[in-house]
Amino acid sequence: MAETRHNPEIAQSLDDIADLLELDDANPFRIRAYRNAARLVRGLGKEVSEILTTEDTAPKLPGIGADLADKIRTLARTGHLPLLDQLRKKTPHVAQELLHLPNLGPKRVRTLCDELGVRTLEQLHRAVLDGRVRELPGFGAGIEKKLREVLEAGAKAPPSRLKLALAESYVDPILTYLRGAPGIDQVVVAGSYRRCQETVGDIDIVATAERGQPVIDRFVAYDEAAKVLASGSTRATIVLRSGLQIDLRVVPKESYGAALYYFTGSKAHNIAIRKLGLERGLKINEYGVFRRRKRLGGKTEDEVFGAVGLPFIPPELRENRGEIEAAAAGTLPKLVELADLRGDLHVHSKATDGHDSLEELAQAAREHGYDYLAVTDHSRRIAMAHGLDPHRLMQEMRAIDRINEKLGETTLLKSIEVDILEDGTLDLPDGVLGELDLVVAAVHSKFDLSRQKQTDRILRAMERPHFTILAHPTGRLIGERAPYDVDMGRIIAAAKNRGCYIELNAHPDRLDLIDSHCRMAKEAGVLVSIATDAHRAQELNNLRFGVGQGRRGWLEKGDVLNTRTLAQLRPLLARTMRR
DNA sequence: GCCGTTTTCGGCCCGACTGTTTTCAGTCG
Numbered sequence: 001m002a003e004t005r006h007n008p009e010i011a012q013s014l015d016d017i018a019d020l021l022e023l024d025d026a027n028p029f030r031i032r033a034y035r036n037a038a039r040l041v042r043g044l045g046k047e048v049s050e051i052l053t054t055e056d057t058a059p060k061l062p063g064i065g066a067d068l069a070d071k072i073r074t075l076a077r078t079g080h081l082p083l084l085d086q087l088r089k090k091t092p093h094v095a096q097e098l099l100h101l102p103n104l105g106p107k108r109v110r111t112l113c114d115e116l117g118v119r120t121l122e123q124l125h126r127a128v129l130d131g132r133v134r135e136l137p138g139f140g141a142g143i144e145k146k147l148r149e150v151l152e153a154g155a156k157a158p159p160s161r162l163k164l165a166l167a168e169s170y171v172d173p174i175l176t177y178l179r180g181a182p183g184i185d186q187v188v189v190a191g192s193y194r195r196c197q198e199t200v201g202d203i204d205i206v207a208t209a210e211r212g213q214p215v216i217d218r219f220v221a222y223d224e225a226a227k228v229l230a231s232g233s234t235r236a237t238i239v240l241r242s243g244l245q246i247d248l249r250v251v252p253k254e255s256y257g258a259a260l261y262y263f264t265g266s267k268a269h270n271i272a273i274r275k276l277g278l279e280r281g282l283k284i285n286e287y288g289v290f291r292r293r294k295r296l297g298g299k300t301e302d303e304v305f306g307a308v309g310l311p312f313i314p315p316e317l318r319e320n321r322g323e324i325e326a327a328a329a330g331t332l333p334k335l336v337e338l339a340d341l342r343g344d345l346h347v348h349s350k351a352t353d354g355h356d357s358l359e360e361l362a363q364a365a366r367e368h369g370y371d372y373l374a375v376t377d378h379s380r381r382i383a384m385a386h387g388l389d390p391h392r393l394m395q396e397m398r399a400i401d402r403i404n405e406k407l408g409e410t411t412l413l414k415s416i417e418v419d420i421l422e423d424g425t426l427d428l429p430d431g432v433l434g435e436l437d438l439v440v441a442a443v444h445s446k447f448d449l450s451r452q453k454q455t456d457r458i459l460r461a462m463e464r465p466h467f468t469i470l471a472h473p474t475g476r477l478i479g480e481r482a483p484y485d486v487d488m489g490r491i492i493a494a495a496k497n498r499g500c501y502i503e504l505n506a507h508p509d510r511l512d513l514i515d516s517h518c519r520m521a522k523e524a525g526v527l528v529s530i531a532t533d534a535h536r537a538q539e540l541n542n543l544r545f546g547v548g549q550g551r552r553g554w555l556e557k558g559d560v561l562n563t564r565t566l567a568q569l570r571p572l573l574a575r576t577m578r579r
Numbered sequence: 580g581c582c583g584t585t586t587t588c589g590g591c592c593c594g595a596c597t598g599t600t601t602t603c604a605g606t607c608g
Contacts, residue, residue, distance in 0.1 A: 108605075141598095271592055278591095
């Protein structure tokens with residue numbers, strides 16, 4: 001059997017088709033259909049080839065009709081598509097690359113390729129320097145200058161998305177700064193940041209004021225700003241010295257909700273809501289909700305949703321992945337909140353590679369008001385971290401007993417982050433693991449096994465009688481290390497069968513489980529442990545990033561293991577009793 | 580290319596800013 005292509009690869013092909021169609025001056029709505037399909041496939045928790053298996057006539061995915069379903073099946077099976085091959089043959093290879101440069105869209109890219117015969121970025125650079133580009137229709141000195149800048153900077157600093165936690169460190173200062181603008185009322189962050197996406201490409205800020213200009217003036221004068229990309233009377237864009245782009249929109253007070261809604265996105269969600277509005281004869285834009293000329297509302301987001309007959313949809317759900325249908329049916333999830341969490345089930349002490357002592361961790365847990373904190377130091381295989389052997393683990397357990405005797409409200413749970421070895425055995429014997437309150441298990445080596453082998457390895461580990469939670473299930477480090485190849489559907493199904501749990505690692509570099517897999521776990525009835533993997537007490541604060549991710553994955557309080565009180569948690573951890 | 584309780588054809592979200600124009604196309608979000 002030929003190997004099946006996975007969702008990210010299929011989504012990329014669909015996006016490539018959209019790019020190439022754009023360059024081919026195709027029907028914009030046809031292009032949008034491919035882009036929507038790419039986004040949908042990328043966000044699916046399940047392999048699209050499994051959903052679109054047979055030659056079923058009934059459409060199963062919104063926006064995927066018979067034609068696209070057929071093309072996706074072909075892509076999944078072969079990795080190729082005649083349409084894509086044809087388009088590639090027709091379009092110069094460099095065109096797609098040019099399309100992604102700022103200020104270049106399909107029209108200008110075509111002009112460059114057709115009029116100047118540009119085939120490489122190097123050739124474009126030379127044409128810019130020779131002054132040939134500025135002579136072209138639709139180009140000029142302004143665009144020439146911008147192109148030169150981007151071509152000269154591009155090679156050394158590829159634009160990258162920023163992890164949410166890092167973006168956060170830029171956001172608070174600029175909000176504080178903007179609050180000093182004359183006549184300003186509200187200042188809030190919208191966009192992917194508000195939706196708690198794991199990374200953000202830029203920061204969208206919405207402000208309200210009587211007059212926009214004074215706010216814009218202050219914004220573009222921000223001393224962290226390296227460049228002003230655009231500046232009008234109600235809208236401006238700057239780039240910070242760090243490379244982070246920040247967009248500001250200033251609207252009147254009565255448009256606050258409409259603007260916040262509009263700039264929170266996602267685009268797909270907004271389009272779907274506007275469509276609902278259109279069906280009711282309403283126009284929805286960043287200034288409000290209108291019927292013909294008459295303004296019906298827009299002061300709050302509730303008014304925007306209300307206009308299309310829906311309840312408020314939390315920002316984390318606004319991806320057009322079924323939240324609008326759920327809102328209409330009254331079945332929106334009541335999303336988990338940080339305050340629902342009663343403890344943390346993945347924390348390291350200085351016995352291995354953590355920074356703080358058991359006492360310091362216990363103290364921090366008490367300050368957080370936790371019922372419990374599981375100490376999960378590494379096992380012996382992780383020599384670099386001075387992993388625990390059975391003897392040192394027993395010592396740690398006795399130390400925990402002593403601390404618990406005087407701790408009062410908060411309980412330290414005895415645990416370990418035990419290594420899953422290549423053959424699926426665990427790094428410590430069952431007899432030792434059986435002494436613990438729970439066992440967190442993880443893969444830390446041999447990331448490059450085949451999908452089949454990696455999945456089997458984890459499933460074998462789950463069969464061990466004391467395996468409780470699978471930590472950072474794919475091992476990915478955002479922007480640094482790809483996830484190892486596993487079949488999450490099989491892992492979640494096995495977790496259900498065997499009474500295990502899946503971790504959502506809240507470390508901002510990991511956020512591992514992704515949102516769609518959270519949703520898969522929820523639908524399968526597998527509880528998720530949102531845990532920090534803290535290596536110092538201060539990192540217990542990272543839990544909020546995990547909660548944001550879990551909310552994107554539709555998790556409710558009941559779907560999260562560590563919303564249970566200690567008394568409720570204990571029987572859930574006693575896995576052998578449940579089998 | 581998708582979609583349909585007004586439609587199987589003819590719609591498909593919409594406004595701001597820039598730069599090149601000389602009234603607007605292209606790009607972006």
